[in-house]
Amino acid sequence: MKKTAALSVALTALTLTLTAHADVDVKLGSKERVTRLFAYPNNCNVICFRDWTLEQTVEHYLKQSVQRDGYSSAQVRVVNDNDQLHATITGVPDGYDKPLTSLLDAGDLAYSGARKLNADGKFAYNWYLFLPLGMALENRKSVELLHFPPDYSLTQAQDYLRSATSDRWAALLTDNGIPADQTPAFQTIIDIAPIAAPSNAGKDLEGVYGYFNDYQTTMVKQVSQSSTGTSLPMVAFGAPVRSWIKEQYKVEVPVLGLATISPAAGQNVSVIGSNHPSYIWYAADKSNYGGDQTKADEAGLKVMGQDLSAACWQAGMGQKPESDGAALLKKCTTQWQVTDKVQTCKLFYTSVRKLTPDQAAAKCRTGSVGRQLDQLRKPLPQMTRQPAA
Known part of the structure; x- marks a missing residue:
């Protein structure tokens, strides 16, 4: 048997x-x-x-x-x-x-x-x-x-x-x-x-x-x-x-x-x-803001927050297609633009500005960047020149 x-x-x-x-x-x-x-x-x-x-x-x-x-x-x-x-x-x-x-x-x-x-x-x-x-x-x-x-x-x-x-x-x-x-x-x-x-x-x-x-x-x-x-x-x-x-x-x-x-x-x-x-490299180019590095960083941080949120939605929906897309997007934007906004900042400075993790961490502790982080959910700074379509 x-x-x-x-x-x-x-x-x-x-x-x-x-x-x-x-x-x-x-x-x-x-x-x-x-x-x-x-x-x-x-x-x-x-x-x-x-x-x-x-x-x-x-x-x-x-x-x-x-x-x-x-x-x-x-x-x-x-x-x-x-x-x-x-x-x-x-x-x-x-x-x-x-x-x-x-x-x-x-x-x-x-x-x-x-x-x-x-x-x-x-x-x-x-x-x-x-x-x-x-x-x-x-x-x-x-x-x-x-x-x-x-x-x-x-x-x-x-x-x-x-x-x-x-x-x-x-x-x-x-x-x-x-x-x-x-x-x-x-x-x-x-x-x-x-x-x-x-x-x-x-x-x-x-x-x-x-x-x-x-x-x-x-x-x-x-x-x-x-x-x-x-x-x-x-x-x-x-x-x-x-x-x-x-x-x-x-x-x-x-x-x-x-x-x-x-x-x-x-x-x-x-x-x-x-x-x-690839848009982030254009948005974060200071020549688009008359050479103003602060505005360029604000724009880059804004786009970084958007991109991380979109990738978060993609990752979540890809793993569970039956998920509530709107609820997941709200969770993702809250994560990357509010709860983990300092991590968003660090990822911007390491991946786009090519700073070391320690340099990025120091940058994201400064007062000016703290102000920039508060701009994550606001419109992009006005560019002096616009991208091609």
Whole structure:
């Protein structure tokens, strides 16, 4: 009897193991299709920065995805069979191919939009079509809606999450209790312009969003829903993105404002408005205030408090999507703008002003900074020059 029970347990465990770790085969499409969807070659100017084949390039991004989904032992192999590429992924759950196939199908829509943009003479010579490759495909916690990826994420890092923008926000998530190795699950990115461009190209990209409408709405519909059907919280970063949300879904999402959008019938997604992660460096630049360092610090502290509050909401909703978003936001703003405002101050001076922890602590004890801390919940100081949209 004991042997039978032990055998039953062993068979059950084996079944669960096989269910959890299957071999998944993904048909990627023709060599031509895969070449354009994976921006291949990622950086070749006579000499290739990384001298990879198309198959190696695809493997690189798929390995990033399986790692960020938490399948550390998964293996990826991409082969070309008569100019048709397919990937075999081992050590992932059955069905893991579905979100990848959906991403590539959405990529076809992005490619069509980019071709039309180029035909109309609006695609710049130093832009690259770049899909959000290497993101977590299955174990996502939240979605980040952004403007466009910086070109170096493609040409240098070949990692969609390697940017000053993503790095700073990951740090804010860790400040809100998310372990550093788990932040990629919270940072599944959709850019409204799937174009890798120089970091200062934001103004130039105005007017291109309409070319990617089918891609944008398809991605929001797909990515904002978990593999179990749960709607994931979304952060809308920066003025262009918040304006896009208003135009597309007819809702206002100011900084630290909440809204609900419906990407598909019966699908309700909670959205919070946020500053762009890189905005703080502009807001805290004293040249915007006639050289007044005090006003620049006041502005930086204000933005730091807002950003920590938004990241706090994202972390909380990502872990418990069923939470009351408004109650959580109130708790987060109270934490970072009232209760822990001295910690907010220290994080500003260490991460933005690059002071040591001791220097930051001393700075946050001074009378002038104490006054600045009281400004956390008030409007930003008036700038002498305004940022580009």
